[in-house]
Amino acid sequence: MITAFLTDSTLCIGCKACEVACKEWNQVPSDGYHFTGFSYDNTVALGHSTWRHVKFVERTAGVAAPIDGTAGYRSNTFRWDFSSDVCKHCSNAGCLEACPTGSIVRTEFGGVYVQPDICNGCGYCVVSCPFGVIDRRPEDGRAFKCTFCYDRQKAGLAPACAAACPTQSIQFGEIGELRAKAAARIAQLRERGIDDASIYDPQHTSVGGTHAIFVLRGRPEDYNLPSNPEVPTVHLRDGWSSAAVAAGLMLLGTAAAFFMQRE
Template identity: 55%
Template sequence: MAERMGFFTDSSVCIGCKACEVACKEWNQLPDDGFVFEATSYDNTGMLGASTWRHVAFIEQAHEVSVHGDDGVDRWLMSSDVCKHCTNAACLDVCPTGALFRTEFGTVVVQPDICNGCGYCVPACPFGVIDRREDDGRAWKCTMCYDRQRGGLEPACAKACPTDSIQFGPLDELRERAEDRLARLHADGHDEARLYGENPDDGVGGAGAFFLLLDEPEVYGLPPDPVATTRDLPAMWRWAGAAAVSLAGAVAVAFLGSRGRGSAS
């Protein structure tokens, strides 16, 4: 297997230009989202979905009024969200057809020609990333531009990002780079900065796409403690197996007992 590749998205330098969204749609030939204007936001796509594999969220925050009585200054947080390509990917665990698979780069990809539209992967994702298209029912999500990676190219979103907010490369190197960036921000007084999804010991085994955030995950619409929804499956299968053996034993005892009573009569 090739070296595991991933995304490090540094929201502290994201300017909300949505170049990543446009590049993603153009390269992957994704349909539009109906051009529905979100009247309460500059965000025109709303969320990740079957036709939006990169989504830049606009989060407006009002600061408290200062002690001098000055008006509060609004702060805009930008975050380019994407599939996390989890180490412990629940979507992969529940797919009955093998449409979802782990690539040689460690990413998780849906094969649309194999997907039967069962939808099991949709509720399995702890981040609500995967979605199905209404026209054919099949599931779709970010592939981290698997076709481009196989050709030695970086994903379209990272290529188009003008501020290097989206960085692509070997996952271990990205984690080191992210730790250095976080340390610099903390040294500059940005104590609220934090990494999200970089820890291999978290509930999904670490993400292949992780983030530097300037506030709590919930502010960005991210679960604070994501957990692979299939983490208990091995224990459940063991319990089911033990129950089946016990049931079979009870049936056998009852059957032999009934035969013994029949012979005695």
């Protein structure tokens, strides 16, 4: 079965249970408890030691009338938007294409898995990820990211983050079923007047769709998600194709000049 995550940001309460469950199950190093200045967030972004990251988005809209007796203004509305980010396990994964050692493979569940014992720390995968997910640990330079809980899936279990989520903001299942659920959820939200809800699953770019689908409010960029992600190796292939055509034309020209000179 080809599986995926569906992360519904409208159900996320920002508890970070997914982050904790991921670290506990996978024995991922801690991120520390320093204040980053990015809202109430000590992890900032996905990386070598952060395989799940809950994004805190503070939203204000409009300005109310002046407060009586003062010259100040107060915010008219305020709300939190939360979303738990993760590796997208792209259908066309730039990291997998760029890996020269075969360390990165596609599993039978559709996920993209890094075999740390084969990784040589070259870093080609890091610069090839359009989402900035995969990262190298400073201790030995090897690359790490979400494993899609491959060990748990082989045992018939859901990934640790999905199992720990108390609101079902993170759902796990067959990818087609989850895409249908996402569409139904958007229809439900719009019936309730939430017109800025949308599905994030870039199927029409070079990533070819993902195995981490999101229901979001607002722009993808608000959640550090590029609106039009592209795999860098696509342009590399185009460059090699152009170079091959140019080389072929040069050879034909050289051969033609040689035979013309002989005549």
